[in-house]
Amino acid sequence: MFQQYASAYDALYQDKDYEGECDFVQAAADRYLDHRPATILDLGCGTGGHAIPFAQRGFRVTGLDQSAAMIERAERKRATLNGHADYARFEVGDARRTDLGHRFDLVTCMFAVLSYQTTDADVLALFQNARRHLDTGGLFVCDYWHGPGVLTQRPLTRTKTAATPTETISRTSTPTLDEANHIVSLDIVTRHSRPGQRGDESREQHCVRYFFPSEISRLLTAAGLRPLHFCAFPQLDQTLTDHDWNAAVIARAN
Ligand SMILES: C[S@@+](CC[C@H](N)C(=O)[O-])C[C@H]1O[C@@H](n2cnc3c(N)ncnc32)[C@H](O)[C@@H]1O
Known part of the structure; x- marks a missing residue:
């Protein structure tokens, strides 16, 4: 799903406040963990938007993502981490089932990765896998699309453009709302234009689920994670x- 999208991802999200979101995760850890976390697992890490700043801040971070194209970009950023390259590692794998064989102080799942899990079985599997990688008392922090907000604001067609030194990228996302299943299907067309060259265009379909707090609570609890706090993200x-x-939930491993 993220193969074509990956080539434009960092340009399109260059204005996303990853540092601020890492501050959010650290503030949650300060409040809900009884010690400063040393190790973080980032499920659905993408191109390392959070993992790289976490490594720069001195955390040992593992980023896991199912898209080899996204992980390749994360690896390139890791290589430029002066003195902190060893603090981050990236792996291709499935957030629902890849077992890394060890535990972390904190598991994060950021920028609507959860919303890409569109069935209860997938969400439960992701929560169970987060739990598997935490000791009792460890923390899970996750943001997701909040159902009431999606239904109040309604999804709209949006175009985002970004310029890089070599090209202009434009991405148009056309939504279809499936209220019965709490899903927004996004038809995403990405265009790359380069001076003096023919542009190219790719198309991808993304299905994104929005959640209600009671669903999140039920599935977290079933996975052995106790919801502690919901907030606007x-x-x-x-x-x-x-x-x-955008909402976030913070949960603790039972
Ligand atoms: C919107 S991107 C967010 C990436 C990153 N967390 C960020 O904040 O930039 C969603 C990411 O979730 C990944 N993803 C979705 N479902 C996944 C799964 N089951 N296992 C691993 N990665 C998954 C996609 O490959 C994609 O990189």
């Missing part, structure tokens, strides 16, 4: 409202 102290599209 990325504001740890902001109560979720029907107008918030």
